[in-house]
Amino acid sequence: MTGATELHTEEKREITLRVHRFNPQVDSKPYFDDYTIQVEKGITVLRSLNYIKEHVDASVSFRAFCQAGICGSCGMRINGISKLACTTQVWDELSKCKEPGVIKIEPLRNMPLIKDLIVDMDPLVDKMKHYSNWIVSSMPEPEMGQKEFLVSEEEFQKYEKATDCILCASCVSECTILRAHKEYVSPAVLLKSYRMNVDSRDAIHDTRLGELVKDHGVWDCTHCYRCQETCVKHIPIMEAIHGIREDAIEVRGAKDTSGAKHAEAFMEDIEKKGKLVEATLPIRTNGMAWTLQNLLPMAMKMIMKRRTPPPPLLVKPIKGIKKFREMFREMTEHVKAEQKSHKK
Amino acid sequence: MKPFDIVIVGGGGAGLYAAMEAMKTNPSLNIAVLSKVYPNRSHTSAAQGGANAALANKAKDDTVELHIFDTIKGSDYLADQDAVDILCSEAPKIIRELDNIGTPWSRLDDNTIAQRPFGGAGRPRCCYCADKTGHTILQTLYEQCLKKGVFFFNEYFVLNLSVNDSRMKGLVAMNIKTGKIEAFPARTVVFATGGYAKMYWNRSSNAAGNTGDGQAIAYRAGIPLKDMEFVQFHPTGLRKSGLLVTEGARGEGGYLVNMDGERFMSRYAPEKMELGPRDLVARSIETEILQGRGFDSPAGKYVHLDLTHLGADLIKSRLPQIREMSMYFEGVDPIEEPIPVRPTAHYSMGGIDTDNDGRTVMDGVYAAGECACVSVHGANRLGGNSLLDILVFGRIAGRTAAEEARKFEPAPITADEISQTEAMLRSYMRPSGHFERYGTLREELGQTLGMNVGIFREASKIRKGVQDLKDLQERFTHVRVFDTGDVYNTNLLQVLELKNMLDLAETVAEGALAREESRGSHTRTDFPQRDDGKWHKHTLATLEGGSVKLGEKPVTMGRYELQERTY
Ligand SMILES: Cc1cc2nc3c(=O)[nH]c(=O)nc-3n(C[C@H](O)[C@H](O)[C@H](O)COP(=O)(O)OP(=O)(O)OC[C@H]3O[C@@H](n4cnc5c(N)ncnc54)[C@H](O)[C@@H]3O)c2cc1C
Ligand code: SF4
Ligand code: SF4
Ligand code: FES
Numbered sequence: 044m045t046g047a048t049e050l051h052t053e054e055k056r057e058i059t060l061r062v063h064r065f066n067p068q069v070d071s072k073p074y075f076d077d078y079t080i081q082v083e084k085g086i087t088v089l090r091s092l093n094y095i096k097e098h099v100d101a102s103v104s105f106r107a108f109c110q111a112g113i114c115g116s117c118g119m120r121i122n123g124i125s126k127l128a129c130t131t132q133v134w135d136e137l138s139k140c141k142e143p144g145v146i147k148i149e150p151l152r153n154m155p156l157i158k159d160l161i162v163d164m165d166p167l168v169d170k171m172k173h174y175s176n177w178i179v180s181s182m183p184e185p186e187m188g189q190k191e192f193l194v195s196e197e198e199f200q201k202y203e204k205a206t207d208c209i210l211c212a213s214c215v216s217e218c219t220i221l222r223a224h225k226e227y228v229s230p231a232v233l234l235k236s237y238r239m240n241v242d243s244r245d246a247i248h249d250t251r252l253g254e255l256v257k258d259h260g261v262w263d264c265t266h267c268y269r270c271q272e273t274c275v276k277h278i279p280i281m282e283a284i285h286g287i288r289e290d291a292i293e294v295r296g297a298k299d300t301s302g303a304k305h306a307e308a309f310m311e312d313i314e315k316k317g318k319l320v321e322a323t324l325p326i327r328t329n330g331m332a333w334t335l336q337n338l339l340p341m342a343m344k345m346i347m348k349r350r351t352p353p354p355p356l357l358v359k360p361i362k363g364i365k366k367f368r369e370m371f372r373e374m375t376e377h378v379k380a381e382q383k384s385h386k387k
Numbered sequence: 388m389k390p391f392d393i394v395i396v397g398g399g400g401a402g403l404y405a406a407m408e409a410m411k412t413n414p415s416l417n418i419a420v421l422s423k424v425y426p427n428r429s430h431t432s433a434a435q436g437g438a439n440a441a442l443a444n445k446a447k448d449d450t451v452e453l454h455i456f457d458t459i460k461g462s463d464y465l466a467d468q469d470a471v472d473i474l475c476s477e478a479p480k481i482i483r484e485l486d487n488i489g490t491p492w493s494r495l496d497d498n499t500i501a502q503r504p505f506g507g508a509g510r511p512r513c514c515y516c517a518d519k520t521g522h523t524i525l526q527t528l529y530e531q532c533l534k535k536g537v538f539f540f541n542e543y544f545v546l547n548l549s550v551n552d553s554r555m556k557g558l559v560a561m562n563i564k565t566g567k568i569e570a571f572p573a574r575t576v577v578f579a580t581g582g583y584a585k586m587y588w589n590r591s592s593n594a595a596g597n598t599g600d601g602q603a604i605a606y607r608a609g610i611p612l613k614d615m616e617f618v619q620f621h622p623t624g625l626r627k628s629g630l631l632v633t634e635g636a637r638g639e640g641g642y643l644v645n646m647d648g649e650r651f652m653s654r655y656a657p658e659k660m661e662l663g664p665r666d667l668v669a670r671s672i673e674t675e676i677l678q679g680r681g682f683d684s685p686a687g688k689y690v691h692l693d694l695t696h697l698g699a700d701l702i703k704s705r706l707p708q709i710r711e712m713s714m715y716f717e718g719v720d721p722i723e724e725p726i727p728v729r730p731t732a733h734y735s736m737g738g739i740d741t742d743n744d745g746r747t748v749m750d751g752v753y754a755a756g757e758c759a760c761v762s763v764h765g766a767n768r769l770g771g772n773s774l775l776d777i778l779v780f781g782r783i784a785g786r787t788a789a790e791e792a793r794k795f796e797p798a799p800i801t802a803d804e805i806s807q808t809e810a811m812l813r814s815y816m817r818p819s820g821h822f823e824r825y826g827t828l829r830e831e832l833g834q835t836l837g838m839n840v841g842i843f844r845e846a847s848k849i850r851k852g853v854q855d856l857k858d859l860q861e862r863f864t865h866v867r868v869f870d871t872g873d874v875y876n877t878n879l880l881q882v883l884e885l886k887n888m889l890d891l892a893e894t895v896a897e898g899a900l901a902r903e904e905s906r907g908s909h910t911r912t913d914f915p916q917r918d919d920g921k922w923h924k925h926t927l928a929t930l931e932g933g934s935v936k937l938g939e940k941p942v943t944m945g946r947y948e949l950q951e952r953t954y
Contacts (some may be wrong), residue, residue: 066872066874068872068873068874085716087715087716096878097826098824101824101870101878102869104870104875104877104878105877107595108424108428108430108595108596109428110594110628110630111433111628111630111712112715113433113519113522114424114427114429114430114432114594115427115428129715130715130716132714132718134718157874157875158875161875163564164425168425168533168541171533172533175534176530177489177530177533178488178489178527178530178531179534180487180488180489187484187487188480188481188483188487189480190483191442191483191486191487193497193498194494194498196494196496196498199491203491206523207519209427209522210427239489242489242491244487244489245489
């Protein structure tokens with residue numbers, strides 16, 4: 044219990060915020076400004092920025108609204124990681140600084156820069172529209188408002204976590220594929236699409252899925268897990284991505300023309316993780332024989348093109364795995380041999 | 388620009404519902420939504436608790452009638468009873484409709500929409516989605532608007548109504564991304580800009596942008612504001628930011644403790660202790676602070692909300708959000724240390740005076756949501772009734788505007804009007820005569836309101852507040868916008884928001900001074916009783932000759948006679 048005699052002094056420190064600056068009206072390229080200020084313990088990065096804006100340099104520009112981690116406005120990169128400025132304690136960042144006492148503040152990546160720490164959110168909204176990130180109700184319009192859908196706890200749990208998303212775009216900023224392909228659907232949009240597709244009240248599941256398996260869609264994801272590691276609401280985004288893939292194979296199966304995409308995803312798994320992630324593989328649903336026949340040859344072609352031999356493979360034993368491993372080893376040897384002959 | 392049939396200002400729950408309903412009412416109309424933040428960022432997202440509706444899923448004996456009674460009683464009999472009737476009768480329908488279009492309501496064992504008890508309600512009728520009800524409602528509405536192809540002008544800051552001889556012609560707004568001032572000629576305008584409780588600044592649970600822009604714009608255009616003196620305080624806001632620590636912390640057994648280590652609620656509510664009604668707990672904490680038994684810090688005076696005795700396990704399992712909040716925003720882990728708290732301005736009952744269909748006194752201008760005052764909340768809003776209000780009356784205002792839009796002929800907004808506005812904004816950037824920092828003025832605004840027009844009010848203090856506001860208005864004429872750029876000039880926006888808060892603060896203070904009684908959230912220590920003889924009426928604030936002129940409006944009765952409000 045705190046007594047009356049407690050001295051109410053608070054710990055204070057001098058810190059520097061190194062802030063990304065860019066004003067399109069005057070600057071040809073971005074630069075950094077250093078602001079050194081006194082802060083007390085318990086202060087967030089957003090409050091420090093506010094302090095700078097109010098007392099040091101009014102032109103520093105950033106978005107913030109709720110200041111409570113719920114509106115998603117204040118996503119920015121703090122010491123290299125995309126997160127919310129309003130829920131990030133300065134004290135916690137001090138241990139993560141490259142240069143002692145200097146916290147680096149940059150705008151989110153993978154979205155067009157507007158000014159200083161502000162990026163354009165419109166491309167993300169456009170993608171939400173493209174992938175129909177809304178429910179088309181299976182209730183006829185005249186009956187609306189008269190009765191409720193009955194939804195089981197089990198179904199609710201399928202999308203409960205996904206509805207936590209505040210569209211802060213931190214995951215978008217960290218996504219590896221987006222850096223190369225701006226058209227890529229984006230993790231947040233995959234998450235939202237998944238949330239719609241597992242909702243029994245929705246009537247356009249197949250249309251949405253049809254869009255998701257096209258180019259720039261769900262099969263382009265490299266499974267790097269960056270989005271999930273970054274998510275400010277700790278949403279298991281990868282479960283959504285796996286969910287859509289499984290669903291696609293289940294519903295669209297082998298007849299799907301995006302077989303090549305399957306193979307790509309499959310290769311990506313091997314290259315990034317050195318193992319197969321079962322959920323992304325059609326093995327379970329289509330069987331080993333199908334996978335060997337359809338995917339492995341395609342994957343092999345891809346490997347030949349890239350000339351990067353995959354790391355040794357780890358898979359949980361499944362029926363037919365022996366044959367699979369054998370073919371895989373052969374394929375790897377082949378690529379290695381090719382490479383050697385090239386070097387000569 | 389081609390005139391719009393309807394321009395909706397605000398993309399929160401009220402604005403989005405209005406847009407959906409207007410499109411449904413007449414699909415051939417040309418409708419736009421302007422919002423200073425992306426709609427999904429609006430403050431509706433902050434509502435955690437839920438929305439009331441007598442669905443009778445949880446308590447089978449709940450009825451619309453009981454909901455009406457609770458609301459009227461909660462309002463301390465200042466709500467208009469016909470409006471409350473609409474609110475509560477429409478509630479079950481609108482909650483189901485939200486379910487039908489995808490709101491992820493939590494569920495009961497029989498798979499129906501879940502409901503829980505909430506303050507001031509006789510039955511568990513608050514429908515919720517975990518602790519993110521407002522967030523999920525806002526998401527659903529935004530999704531549906533995207534689906535319907537609502538025309539959004541995101542990050543547009545509305546500056547003023549264009550009015551000629553009391554004939555509304557449309558709006559003037561700034562495109563925040565370019566800084567360009569643009570005209571939005573319109574047959575009708577619907578204000579849905581949210582509340583004004585942020586004028587208490589660091590002593591407010593509201594988002595930074597809840598600065599009452601719509602109310603201030605309407606007020607400056609001559610439209611009356613109703614019951615502005617009623618501002619609801621929540622007992623436990625975080626010391627530094629004013630952010631809300633929900634009732635949950637006290638519900639699980641948290642103690643409120645003063646500087647002497649005393650659980651002071653024993654002196655105010657010996658039986659209920661920390662679980663007394665919101666306004667009583669808020670007044671008790673404030674009294675402790677005023678009488679010198681609070682802690683002091685650079686960020687202001689406060690008391691302790693102590694959870695340490697509950698133990699790490701309970702805190703982690705039952706109060707994870709509250710723990711996260713105090714760690715994020717105060718840097719305090721409630722397992723180890725008490726949370727510093729004090730009352731925080733939370734909700735604005737007052738707003739733009741409208742009739743039950745959302746009309747204001749000016750032809751073609753409508754309002755809904757927290758920025759409007761119908762009035763369904765009277766002197767005190769019940770928890771869970773505000774989300775309901777924005778949905779029900781957002782929809783009604785959208786429908787009325789759609790039905791009436793074609794009645795009004797559009798008129799052009801002249802290039803002159805635009806250049807005048809531009810010149811006005813530029814003038815803030817001139818160095819000569821402009822030296823005040825908006826941050827300082829805003830800080831002082833929050834302080835004087837908190838001290839003089841806060842939880843406890845009395846004539847001498849309010850007069851001091853009124854004087855401070857006059858001084859602040861004077862100093863505001865010297866305010867300086869230091870950022871002279873066009874693109875995303877947040878410095879300029881904050882100055883404009885400050886002006887809106889200053890203008891509205893005067894109506895709050897004048898209303899508080901005039902109302903010589905205590906009712907609902909309005910507590911006059913010099914007039915501690917409710918005075919139905921003199922004050923069972925609404926106040927109306929209009930701008931005349933640069934200052935607040937107060938008028939009045941009767942309260943619509945009909946169902947329930949005046950009674951003493953006891954719980
Ligand atoms: C912490 C907290 C918890 C709450 N919990 C509950 C609860 O559990 N239950 C309940 O019923 N109520 C609750 N409330 C109250 C409720 O959330 C609000 O009253 C309600 O969401 C207001 O909705 P709105 O649509 O009127 O306005 P808002 O959601 O505030 O939207 C206002 C919109 O207007 C726009 N805008 C404002 N000014 C301008 C301008 N100048 N130009 C252009 N656009 C502008 C904004 O961009 C925004 O889109 C809570 C409030 C708070 C602060
Ligand atoms: S796992 Fe996929 S969506 Fe997530 S960051 Fe990596 S590539 Fe992007
Ligand atoms: S998924 Fe997580 S990180 Fe991505 S936008 Fe949503 S809340 Fe932000
Ligand atoms: S300001 Fe809303 S999430 Fe940070």
